[in-house]
Amino acid sequence: MxxxxxxxxxxxxxxxxxxxxxxxSKLPTEVELARIYNVSRSTVRQALDLxxxxxxxxxxxxxxxxxxxxxxxxxxxxVMILLPDISSQRGSxxxxxxxxxxxxxxxxxxxxxTSNEFSKERSYLQLMLDDMYAGLIIEPALSxxxxxxxxxxxxxxxxxxPVIFLEAIPIGIYNSKEISSDSYNLGYQTARSFIxxxxxxxGGIFLLDNKSSVLTYSGFVDAIRDAGLSYHxxxxxxxxxxxxxxxxxxxxxxxxxFLKQAYNTVETVYLDDDTIxxxxxxxxxxxxxxSKSIGKPAAKALISxxx
Numbered sequence: 638m639x640x641x642x643x644x645x646x647x648x649x650x651x652x653x654x655x656x657x658x659x660x661x662s663k664l665p666t667e668v669e670l671a672r673i674y675n676v677s678r679s680t681v682r683q684a685l686d687l688x689x690x691x692x693x694x695x696x697x698x699x700x701x702x703x704x705x706x707x708x709x710x711x712x713x714x715x716v717m718i719l720l721p722d723i724s725s726q727r728g729s730x731x732x733x734x735x736x737x738x739x740x741x742x743x744x745x746x747x748x749x750x751t752s753n754e755f756s757k758e759r760s761y762l763q764l765m766l767d768d769m770y771a772g773l774i775i776e777p778a779l780s781x782x783x784x785x786x787x788x789x790x791x792x793x794x795x796x797x798x799p800v801i802f803l804e805a806i807p808i809g810i811y812n813s814k815e816i817s818s819d820s821y822n823l824g825y826q827t828a829r830s831f832i833x834x835x836x837x838x839x840g841g842i843f844l845l846d847n848k849s850s851v852l853t854y855s856g857f858v859d860a861i862r863d864a865g866l867s868y869h870x871x872x873x874x875x876x877x878x879x880x881x882x883x884x885x886x887x888x889x890x891x892x893x894x895f896l897k898q899a900y901n902t903v904e905t906v907y908l909d910d911d912t913i914x915x916x917x918x919x920x921x922x923x924x925x926x927x928s929k930s931i932g933k934p935a936a937k938a939l940i941s942x943x944x
Contacts, residue, residue, distance in 0.1 A: 649664070660704055663704075688702075715747050717764075717765055717772075717774075717775075719776065722753070722912070727911075731930065735935055736936075738932070738937060742940055747770075758778045759785070762789040762790065766793065776802075781851050790810055802814065803817065816934050819929075823856065824857035825856035827853075827856075828856070829864075838866070840872030840874075841854065842906065843876070844910055845877065847878050858873075871898065872902050876913060889915060906922065
């Protein structure tokens, strides 16, 4: 359920736009607003605070609330898109597919990059709770880990905000729609392609906090097992999606140390993240299997929820 103070903020804003409360005029007092809209004074105060924040009214002690601006600030036709990375080829393509599909259906798009940080993701989710958005498409930060933002996601879902999760649904979120790549099959077929080329000893670099990468690893090693080949424990490396300060799992020097040792045992090392820094001293191999874009299906799924 949408909080009453947000609904009241929208109602007062609409009446300002319609001229019920003209520019430079005073709004009714808090007591009068509470009576007019049949809400508590606490609800009125919260709604007025949001209007002040939006720059629509000014609030001065002793002089009441003055209309100082007009803003069609409603987000009712706006879909928020939250992605860990929009600068990479995958992220840019995903954002483009989602945005183009939504725009063609008359929706506005607001997108943000969370940089795989729970704190950034949380700030954007809080923005949604402070307004009335048409919906949310989100690829959760650090998707293989429990999310600290489940509480805000649950609030949005209780409010009946349409939400589509990409690649993973955080633990604690139920009965929600997920659109994901077939990462397991990608890993399986990638390993099979190496094996079919005569590469019998395989290693890989994967992301420990990314659900899609974990599933790719699962398919990759299952293909090794199914082919009756040896699994070389020391030839698989787990990296962070984003290194914390003082940690260097994604640096070229760190990767090279691993590759130097791995190539004493294996013929091929698969790299599951094309944003990891490699300098070419030791070869890494990426999948040549194209994954179907999930951007357009995700946007269409959200549209169906909204309608």
